[in-house]
Amino acid sequence: MSRFQVVSGKGGTGKTTVAAALALALATEGRRTLLVEVEGRQGIAQLFGSDALPYEERKIAVAPGGGEVYALAIDAERALLDYLQMFYKLGSAGRALKKLGAIDFATTIAPGVRDVLLTGKACEAVRRKDKQGRFVYDHVIMDAPPTGRVTRFLNVNDEVAGLAKIGPIHNQAQAVMRVLKSPQTAVHLVTLLEEMPVQETADGIAELHAAELPVGSVFVNMVRPHLLDEDALRTAAGGRRKEIAKTLTRAGVTGSAALVRPLVAQAAEHAERVGLEREQRAVLAGLGLPTAELPLIGDGVDLAALHDLATELRKQGAGEEGDT
Amino acid sequence: MSADTAGTASATVTEGGPDTDPVAEAGLDTDALLDDPDIRIVVCCGSGGVGKTTTAAALGVRAAERGRKVVVLTIDPARRLAQSMGIDQLDNVPRRVDGIDGDGELHAMMLDMKRTFDETVEAHADAERAKAILENPFYQSLSAGFAGTQEYMAMEKLGQLRARDEWDLIIVDTPPSRSALDFLDAPKRLGSFLDGKFIRLLMAPAKVGGRAGMKFLNVGMSMMSGTLGKLLGGQFLRDVQTFVAAMDTMFGGFRSRADATYKLLQAPGTAFLVVATPEQDALREAAYFVERLAAEDMPLAGLVLNRVHGSEASRLSAEQALTAAENLDDARIVDQRAGKAGLGDRVAPDPAVTASGTTEPPLSPEAGQASGPQTSAEHQDTTETEPPHENIAHAATAPEGDTVDALDTADAIDVISIEELTAGLLRLHAERMQVVARENRTRDRFTALHPEVLVTAVEALPGDVHDLDGLRAIGDRLADGSAPAPAGAA
Structure with missing residues (x-):
């Protein structure tokens, strides 16, 4: 199964939550996972209710069976300074570069350099081994930029490799690209059962395929239970209002006559939604990818909810495919 | 709650049903905002997935049908939105939208980042220099959309549209950035970079070295370009240097236009609408944005709270x-x-x-x-x-x-x-009431932090918007939403 799992999705679909739940799910049975974020939003810290993450891998949660989840907020500037230090023993010269704005240039303006540094750091963690030659992390899960930008973000190494035709950044980009395009990597997309996110997911998959990046699963997030099926609702909208009023009264509801219309109206909205969701499910099924569904967590996602979601993912075998 | 209160500018602020709890937040009157002839720019901002683009388009339709000449500048590449306005594909030129009732006009366009950058170069450099820039590999990568370019170009386009003075009202939605704040930060960053000391050093070490006081910098420079050369490869650095040399005459222009657009955003003719949904993350970002706008002296009109649920049967818990x-x-x-x-x-x-x-x-x-x-x-x-x-x-x-x-x-x-x-x-009703209660709690937290922010709540639609009627329906809800949510704070 893929050791590097990249999680993307349209804004508002909960990709950080899914990435975190996946990191927990893959950390069972004594395994160790690393959850990385690259956009400086501190979404992981908020989710796990911890202080802001430093540029340092630290344990953020334990999984059933002695597993561990580590987390890291990758900062492009620090990654570049580390990198320069590693290859050039720059020391104080690094600070001089920073003062001149060269670091700022390299990490914010120079095309793609920032992205190479971010993906490069994650790939380094994927490949890192301990003294016994075992992988330090069984899986690295990245909370990646949203669907609209993820292909460019991951593929930017190609761009840089083309632009910087020689030199260490070029080599780094090539090395990163080899990891990203291998079956070791899977790019997952998170969606909701709504038209726009599903459309964006389909577009995103096409872009990933075009860039020869390995597509993993589709995660359908915030799935709400269907409390009443569509046919029942159609019946409700029909001529049974009087009966409904009587039954409400029988169930102990007072003033039921005035409630029937709004209740049936709510049911009609629900029916419309169920119908739209079914259409979107069909579109997703047509993508031919493994799919996992996660339920809507009403009251904000906390650690307990993350564990529930992780259990759900384990049940569905999410993240287990790939690298066969 | 009726659409015909629209004409009275301040009526909805004090309006509230007789049996609804007084809600701490005051109402935002979007119609008054759209009708105000002094308001020339409305910026919709907020985190991803909250319906910024749809809000911008719905406001555009409504303003146009209330008689104004409007252009909507969208950054969202979703074709669906263009189609909802009856245009197959939006591009970098404002297109007239058909089917608008009344005397107003609606135009819509989508930001083409690269095209806008190219046009800016063409407009500010002679033909030969422009060609050199446009063919430069570094420029091509930069303009194809890396950190900050989109935000910068959105600002650039907004500045251009405003300068043409062809429209009563420009409605713009902001790019789906890493964080909402990038929209404000990125142009300055790119501007200051293009104007900055680093790029000048890159461009002309000899010129800088000529001044005695800059000797140290020159030493730093050769060390640095040596390092960067090693790191990025010599060709890359040469591309950058060529690019910078070619852009030299434009630097002042970039910086001053970025500054001018920034000032335009602070001016009283601009109104910011922060868009959110009644969910924790979205409202946290919204609060962050409200604070940032205040810090930057940017005029906030209010909060558009999208996809709010209510129930007419709220009597039943x-x-x-x-x-x-x-x-x-x-x-x-x-x-x-x-x-x-x-x-x-x-x-x-x-x-x-x-x-x-x-x-x-x-x-x-x-x-x-x-x-x-x-x-x-x-x-x-x-x-x-x-x-x-x-x-x-x-x-x-x-x-x-x-x-x-x-x-x-x-x-x-x-x-x-x-x-x-x-x-x-x-x-179903129980589930709805739980959603209503949850949304109210989230909303109350925001209101406690920012009681001064005017709010309009837009009731959730079960499906997506596909046409002008859909946008009109959203517009109606935007106008109606300044009254408290039907379910009150039950």
């Missing part, structure tokens, strides 16, 4: 609804047992036999006692009007595999009992 649903379940279980007894030995029955052979389930004594003799009689009536195969519906939900398999499912569909149906309606 979630708990009451669930209890009532359970009462019906209890009655049903007894019914079902009775029904099964009617099926005899519970051997998987032939569907036809089941349908015809079903006996009326006797009314459960519990249900009868619970609701009194009169309603019990009513129930008797109800069951008599039911199709006789009520038991099939029950059996379909029963775990016994044989029974289920034997059923004709098409038949089972029609035969949901009135108890099941009503219990379903009650459970």
